[in-house]
Every structure is written in C-alpha cells, then in structure tokens.
Amino acid sequence: MTIEKTETINITSPLDIETVEKLHAGDRVLLSGVIYVARDAAHKRLVHALDQGEELPFDPKGQTLYYMGPSPAPPGRKIGSVGPTTSTRMDSYTPRLLAAGVRAMIGKGSRSAEVRESIKEYKAVYFVATGGAGALLHRTIKNVEPVAYEDLGAEAVLRLLVEDFPLIVANDIYGGDVFEQGRAEYRRGGN
C-alpha cells in the first residue's frame, strides 16, 4: 500500500461517537472490523423496510455501510474485486439510514447538501475509498458473509470483515468537505 502508515489513523468499525469526533476531512484512515455492503437496490429495500416499520436485516447502530457491488468470487477466493461505487445515487436514502443509527459510509464522489447536513446532525462520517482499485482493496477483505437480499446478486447485502482498509475522510461532523478543500487548493485562474 502506498499510503504510509505513519500518516494514518487506525480505527475499528462499528465506530463510536468519540472516534467520529476525532476525524477531519482529508485525514487518511485505515479501517478494520465489520462493514456492511449495500448499494442502490439494497438501499431502496432498506428504506422501504424502515417505512413499513419493519426490522432491518442487521442492527444499523454504529455500523458502516460500503457502497459496493463486488465482482463474483473466482474459485478459491471469498470475493472478487471490491472498489466503491458512486455515492450520490444513495443520497436520497442516506438521511433515513443515518437517523436509524448508521454512523459511517464508504463510497466515492461527493454528497448532496442534505446528506452533508445529516452527517453533522447525526454525528456520522463519510469516507472515500479509491475508485477503480478493486483488485488492490480485495486484499483487505478477510471474511464475507451474506446478510440479506441475495436475489439482488451483485447488489445483495454482505457483512465483510476488513483489515486496514485504506480510506480518506471526505465529510466530517464539522462540515469539512475534502472535495471542496482539494479543489480550492489546486484550482488555477480562468476557471
């Protein structure tokens, strides 16, 4: 991994509020522990379940959601490539899930103003992983368990055990946004 360990913060999921309070946009993080995989179709079902007053297939309190749809596991492997998908498609579902107790999200790309407000309100954190590095991230996955919606195939909910999953804090509870900060630093005249 090219990210130097000396510059990173090691955290474990599920996350407590104290950990989330220490994180600031732009921080490099190595995350270990349990994360739940859910993308477009799974989000639709999770929020539908909340709307119906049903229990979610896992207790969301303090948990981390990973916006990802893996490639199939080749023989002898637990999973295929595992990079993040574009997060903004989940924006309309996110405030409901944060209200239900989800504390962290992993994806790629920026979030809506409403999601950024919800992150502050519910003391959550949004991380980005490197898009298009699914083979590299594969190495951090130690265990894979199906949780729900297996009929959705690549969009099923999975529970992953990860070790030193490399992330960057994108949105923190203080309103920091790594995309705005980064762009402001490198934008040059005329644009």
Place this chain on the structure above:
Amino acid sequence: MSNEVVQQSKIREIQAIQVTQAIIHLCQQANFSLGKDVLAAIQKAQAEEKSPLGRDILGQLLENAALADREQLPLCQDCGVTVVFLEIGQNVHINGGDLHSAVQEGVRQGYAKTYLRKSMVAKPFSDRINTTDNTPAIIHTEIVPGDRLKITIMCKGAGSENMSRFAILKPSEGRQGVVDFVVKAVDEAGANPCPPLVVGVGIGGTAEMAMLLAKKSLIRPVGSPNLDPEVAGLEQEILERVNALGVGTQGLGGSITALAVHAEAMPAHIGSLPVAVNLQCHSHRHREAII
C-alpha cells in the same frame, strides 16, 4: 491494410465462432490488464501531479493494475457495459451464424468464464432485472474497405458514462462555446467519473452522431492527437483548461484531472453545432483484435 488486399474483390469467409472466440478473449484481456497506453498515461500523471495525496492514489492505481494482471482479478468490480465496435471489411462474409449473436455469445461466455461482474438490467425504468450474463453488448457496426474484421471492445462503467453531456450549441458560439461546454461538463462531473479521465468529445454531425464520435474517440491510444491540427489544438486547449479545474485524482484536488482529451469532428447542418462529451475513467479498458 495493404493496397493489394484492398484491391481484391474476392470474398473472405469468417466463421461466426471466430468472432465469439475473439470477444471472449478481449473481455478477459480488457478487464484484467490495462493497456500500455493507459499505464503510460497514469505513470506520466503520477510524475506530474502536484498533490502528494494524488500521487499516492495514482500509485495505488498502478499497484492495482499490476495485481489485477497477476492475480486475474478485474481491475474494477464494475466490469461495465460492453461496447463493441465492429469495422467490417466489405469483402468479408460471416458464415456459420449471425454476427450480432456471435458477439453477444462472446460477451456472455467472456463474462461468465472469468468471473466478471454482470451489470446489465432489463426493464431499466421499472423492475431493473439483471440479465445475468452482461448482455446485451452495445454494438456499433461500420462497413469499411477490405477483407478484415476489426473488433474493438470498451468496458464502460456507470460512474463515467452517467456523466455524459450533450448540447446543440448555436453556430455563433463557435470554438469557445465548445471548449466551455466540455470544461463545464468535467467540472460538474467532479469526482464521480473516477478521474483522472480520458475526455471524449464529438463535434458536428447530428445528435446521435456527435455522441458516437465522442465515444469512438475514446478508443484511440490514450493521448494520441487528432490528425487534423485544428482539432488537435482544440484538444490541447481543453486539456489545459480541464487540468486547471483542480478536481484532481478521485476529485480530491490536484493538478491532473484528465490524462488526455480526444476529439472528433465532422460537418454539421448550417443551423447546428452539436457537441457531445463522453468521459472514461482512469481504468480505461479498451482492447482490439483483427480477424
């Protein structure tokens, strides 16, 4: 292609199964191994990028490419919609099956055999049911001189394809209008299409032709300029403007937002200036074979 071949009027037979086999191989090759042109462009970006974080992530991408190739894991879990360009020599005759079915069968087997993700859904505006074999591939055919069949595949993820833009500008908006439109498209796309990008631009023609030109421009070797110096100049100007946006690798800020800008232009109606933008992510999976 030699002149001698072009001048032959003899029909050359190609078996449909040869097409299927070629597509199977291309699907695998494209998804596991980045082309030399793409790797060289990422290495160049890493050398030039001003952001230390950007350089680190570009390093991750190179490491990812080496690992994917070595361990036969997809470069990206989004193995894309398979876009297939067929340049069919007019002296080719396809035997033993229907050409389009042969292509679809190649995609079906290619994605199943090598554990690539199947991402196509039927009933796109309602039930969105996965077709389970990544078909249908999107096929573009072109009849060209000669007796060869050139097959190019490009695996296009949703992250970049979703950021496509199209407009028909007023002719008075001219060159500046085109540059501004493309730069705005890349700016608004931000991190979503997985920069550093290859920016495809199609100018002229009609609505559908401009977008096809933009898509086809992406399959040129990365960074190869348009042969028309005027279009090449436009590509260079757009590249400079795009890299001044500060979007950077993965949108985290940096001096390199695009690896290259490829533009294609053709005549348009006296009342129209169509311009289309089709972006490709850094994991630019394109491969070709000639039968």
